[in-house]
Amino acid sequence: xxxxxxxSKHFSxxxxxxxxxxxxxxxxxxxxxxxIIGRSGAGKSTLIRCLNLLERxxxxxxxxxxxxxxxxxxxxxxxxxxxxxxxxxHFNLLRSRTVGGNVRFPLELAGTLSPAQMDARVDELLQLxxxxxxxxxxxxxxxxxxxxxxxxxxxxxxxxDLLLCDEATSALDxxxxxxxxxxxxxxxxxxxxxxxxxxxxxxxIRQLCDHVSVMxxxxxxxxxxxxxxxxxxxxxxxxxxxxxTGFGQGERVEAWRARIGVPLLKLTFVxxxxxxxxxxxxxxxxxxxVNLLSxxxxxxxxTPCGQLLVGVVASDVELPxxxxxxxxxxxxxxxxx
Amino acid sequence: xxxxxxxxxxxxDWPEIGTATLDTLTMLGVSLxxxxxxxxxxxxxxxxxxxxxxxxxxxxxxxxxxxVNVLRSLPFVILLIVLIPLTLLLVGTSIGVAGAIVxxxxxxxxxxxxxxxxxxxxxxxxxxxxxxxxxAKLPQIVFKVLLPEAMPGLIGxxxxxxxxxVGYTAMSGVIGGGGLGDLAIRYGYQRFQTEVMxxxxxxxxxxxxxxxxxxxxxxRRCRFG
Numbered sequence: 001x002x003x004x005x006x007x008s009k010h011f012s013x014x015x016x017x018x019x020x021x022x023x024x025x026x027x028x029x030x031x032x033x034x035x036i037i038g039r040s041g042a043g044k045s046t047l048i049r050c051l052n053l054l055e056r057x058x059x060x061x062x063x064x065x066x067x068x069x070x071x072x073x074x075x076x077x078x079x080x081x082x083x084x085x086x087x088x089x090h091f092n093l094l095r096s097r098t099v100g101g102n103v104r105f106p107l108e109l110a111g112t113l114s115p116a117q118m119d120a121r122v123d124e125l126l127q128l129x130x131x132x133x134x135x136x137x138x139x140x141x142x143x144x145x146x147x148x149x150x151x152x153x154x155x156x157x158x159x160x161d162l163l164l165c166d167e168a169t170s171a172l173d174x175x176x177x178x179x180x181x182x183x184x185x186x187x188x189x190x191x192x193x194x195x196x197x198x199x200x201x202x203x204x205i206r207q208l209c210d211h212v213s214v215m216x217x218x219x220x221x222x223x224x225x226x227x228x229x230x231x232x233x234x235x236x237x238x239x240x241x242x243x244x245t246g247f248g249q250g251e252r253v254e255a256w257r258a259r260i261g262v263p264l265l266k267l268t269f270v271x272x273x274x275x276x277x278x279x280x281x282x283x284x285x286x287x288x289x290v291n292l293l294s295x296x297x298x299x300x301x302x303t304p305c306g307q308l309l310v311g312v313v314a315s316d317v318e319l320p321x322x323x324x325x326x327x328x329x330x331x332x333x334x335x336x337x
Numbered sequence: 338x339x340x341x342x343x344x345x346x347x348x349x350d351w352p353e354i355g356t357a358t359l360d361t362l363t364m365l366g367v368s369l370x371x372x373x374x375x376x377x378x379x380x381x382x383x384x385x386x387x388x389x390x391x392x393x394x395x396x397x398x399x400x401x402x403x404x405v406n407v408l409r410s411l412p413f414v415i416l417l418i419v420l421i422p423l424t425l426l427l428v429g430t431s432i433g434v435a436g437a438i439v440x441x442x443x444x445x446x447x448x449x450x451x452x453x454x455x456x457x458x459x460x461x462x463x464x465x466x467x468x469x470x471x472x473a474k475l476p477q478i479v480f481k482v483l484l485p486e487a488m489p490g491l492i493g494x495x496x497x498x499x500x501x502x503v504g505y506t507a508m509s510g511v512i513g514g515g516g517l518g519d520l521a522i523r524y525g526y527q528r529f530q531t532e533v534m535x536x537x538x539x540x541x542x543x544x545x546x547x548x549x550x551x552x553x554x555x556x557r558r559c560r561f562g
Contacts, residue, residue, distance in 0.1 A: 052470055081472035092467035095561040096485035106471040108481065138561055154471075164470075 001030035001194050002051065002162070007060035009046055020046040021057065022218035028211070033188055033195045035205040035226070037241060038215035044198040047215070048166050051196060052084045053077060064162065082110050085155030089167035091147040093139040099150050100126065100135040106157040125153040129183060145176035152183065156191075163187070165197035169204060181207050202245050206230065206300050214238045227300050231268050231307060246296030247307055253336055256293050262311040263319055265290070268332040269297075274304040278329045286325060287316030345532040354520065354533075358540060360434050361516035364506045365544075368441035369499050376446045376498075377491075379405075380453020381479060387454075391465070391475060405447040413505050416440050417512055437514030441505050449498040456490035457483055489556045496552025500545050507541075517541050 009021040020043045028034040038044045049055035051062055053069055062069045064080070072080060093102050100122050107118045126132045129149040139147055148168060155163055165184070169177040185208055188195055199205065205212050205226055213223040214237055222235040230247045233239045257264055269278070274297060282288055295308035312319065319335050326333035383401055386394040411419070417440045421431040424439040460483060468482050484491070507518020517537045525534020 054466060054470055078472040078474055081470060084470070086467065086470040088463060088467060090461075090463055092461070092463040094464060094482065094486060096488065105468075105481070109468070109471055109473050109477055140561060158471075 001032075001065065002026075002028040002034075002196065003061075003063040004047075004051070005061045005063070007047070007050055007057045007062070009043075009050065009055065009057045019043075019218040021050065021060075024060070024215075024218070024220055026213050026220060026223060028194060028196055030194055031188075031192045032210040033184070033197070033208050035209035035212040036196070036198045036215060037200065037202065037205055037212060038198075038237075039200060039241075042215040043218040044215050045166065048164050048196065048198045051162075051164055052081055052086060082106065082158045083160045083162075085152075085158075085160035085163040087148065087151045087155050087163065087165045087168045089170050091139070091144075091151045091171075093147060093150055093154075095139060097139075098135065099131060099137050099139065099142070102139065102150055103153045103157055106154055110158050121157065125157060128156070128187075129153045143176070144172050145179060148172065148176075148180050149183065152180075152187070156187070156193075161194065163193055163195045165195060167199060168197065170199065170201065177201075177204070178207075184208060200241075202230075202241050206245065206298070208301070210301065214241065227270060227303060227305065230300055231270065231305065246294075246298070253309065256309065256311070257336070260291065260293070260311050262291070262313060264293070264336040265310050265312060265322065266334040266336060267295075267308045267310065267326065268334075269304075269306040269308075269330075270332075271303055271305070271330070273330040274306050276329075278326070278331050279308075279310075282322075282325055282329065286322070287314060288322070289313040289315070346536070349532055349536055354517075354536060354540070357515060357517045357520040357537070360514070361503070361506050361518070361541075361544070363434055364437055364441060364509065364514065364516055365499065365502055368438050368445060368502055369495070371438070371442040372445040372449050372498060372502070373495060375442070376449035377453055379446060379450035380457065381483065383450060383454040384457040384483075385475070385479070391478065405451055408443065408447040409451070411444075413440070413444050413508050414511060416444050417508065421512070432513040434509075434515055436512055437506065437509035437516075440512075441502060441509070444505055445498055445502055448501060449494060452494035452497060453491060456487050456494055459490060460486050489560050492552060492555045492559065496549060496556075499548045499552070503541060503545055503548070517544075 004024060004026045007021050007024040008019065010017050011020055024047060036044045036047060046055055050057045053062070057070070060070070067080065069077065069080065094105060097105065103122045103125050104118055107113055107121060113121060122135070123132065126135055129152055131146060131149050131153065134142065134146065139150065142150065169180050172180060181204060184195060187193055197204065197208070209226050211224065212226050212229050213220045214229070214235060215221065216237040222229060222233070222238050229238060230242065233242055253264060279290065290310035291313050293309045293311055295306060297306035299305070317325070322335060323333040383398065385391040386398040386401070388395045388398065420440045420443055424431045424436050427439055428435045430436050464486060465478060465482060468478055473482070506514070506516045507521070509516060510519025510522055517540055521534050521537035524530040525537065
């Protein structure tokens with residue numbers, strides 16, 4: 001669906017050249033939700049702006065379906081952009097228009113519908129985002145979450161095949177964030193709409209995304225399925241971003257080992273085993289007794305999963321045999337002796 | 338002001354005051370209209386051609402900006418005289434109310450244009466970026482985003498310009514332009530008829546007050562939400 005190849009972009013700042021994007025490549029499949037995460041200044045904002053060419057890369061290509069956007073003349077690009085929705089952190093609604101007027105705006109720009117058809121489409125979109133009763137209000141009369149719903153309705157107006165979300169929930173409180181994420185997941189499912197989002201919040205990735213790229217200093221340092229990245233993070237930046245979620249805490253192992261002085265096991269559960277009493281079963285079969293040190297049980301998108309760090313207090317079998325035994329129960333076990 | 342006798346007000350030539358008021362209103366109305374007609378596009382052009390803006394044309398912007406500065410730095414009295422040939426060409430006379438309108442407009446366009454540029458710069462870049470992301474063409478951005486979003490500021494700019502024009506009209510007496518300001522200078526200052534000065538200044542004050550109040554009311558009506 002989207003193919004980004006070797007994108008680079010530099011900015012000059014106080015005489016120095018700074019690489020906002022450094023040879024970034026990624027692919028997004030049709031119908032998936034793709035997350036790009038990084039700290040501020042990592043280049044993710046520049047990257048998402050390069051996907052609809054609000055920002056022109058210095059080099060590299062962006063291909064959408066069969067169409068290479070980076071090769072399109074301005075007029076054709078404008079036409080194509082009508083079907084690439086974008087949602088913004090600060091909503092960017094027109095203050096001079098009502099809620100309905102804001103949703104109608106992209107329809108007016110496209111100019112393909114009659115006024116009556118536009119009105120009907122506006123009603124339909126407001127229904128979809130749950131704001132049918134607020135059509136005649138001004139954006140200033142809405143809460144942040146409601147404003148973002150208007151932003152989403154507006155982005156969907158011309159039946160886009162791609163939706164870009166630029167920190168769409170970063171200005172919202174946690175509860176409102178959840179409702180907006182649920183709405184985006186809903187839209188993705190209902191309309192089979194491909195979504196690319198950037199965020200600095202791993203929670204957003206965990207709840208919403210299928211695949212993720214982790215960015216740091218203009219580079220993609222890690223990418224993969226969200227499950228893999230959460231459960232087996234490879235890069236230090238990824239691990240530090242995961243810190244608040246409880247996943248991927250490799251660096252704490254040393255501290256625990258020093259404190260309790262027994263061999264450690266890292267157990268990773270994905271799907272069904274998360275919900276069954278695996279530890280209890282293995283314990284009875286092998287005499288394994290463990291001390292629970294840290295861990296998390298959670299859901300990634302809709303898959304239950306978890307990761308536990310345990311200290312081995314006693315065991316009837318040799319430690320190297322344990323991974324095999326846990327594997328039979330569908331649990332990944334790493335011995336950190 | 339010592340020894341001013343209020344009964345002198347009875348001796349004021351009221352019909353002449355009436356004519357002068359009408360002249361001022363005519364000069365103001367016509368020149369404000371033309372100032373907006375030419376100054377609004379100038380302001381938009383300044384805004385979009387500035388470096389880093391929607392259609393950055395740094396050389397065009399530098400030339401326009403320089404011309405605006407030149408016209409704004411000329412004292413209006415000088416402009417009145419310098420523009421006499423142009424005024425003759427455009428309206429056939431360089432004196433009276435008609436003769437005053439050309440220099441008033443020429444003097445006010447760069448003033449208003451610069452105000453418009455500044456008002457447009459206050460618009461949130463994010464809103465412009467959002468409309469670009471939806472595929473808006475430049476004219477659509479100007480007419481559907483910039484001007485509507487800036488409307489309260491633009492009305493404010495027009496109000497300030499109108500008040501400035503009232504001040505300019507006072508100087509039009511130099512070319513026989515007439516109006517209240519001219520009356521105040523000729524009778525009140527040159528002939529020491531303080532009562533005429535008081536009446537004209539009072540009328541000018543009322544006019545400026547009325548303009549400002551009307552402008553503020555309009556801004557309030559179109560402010561969003």
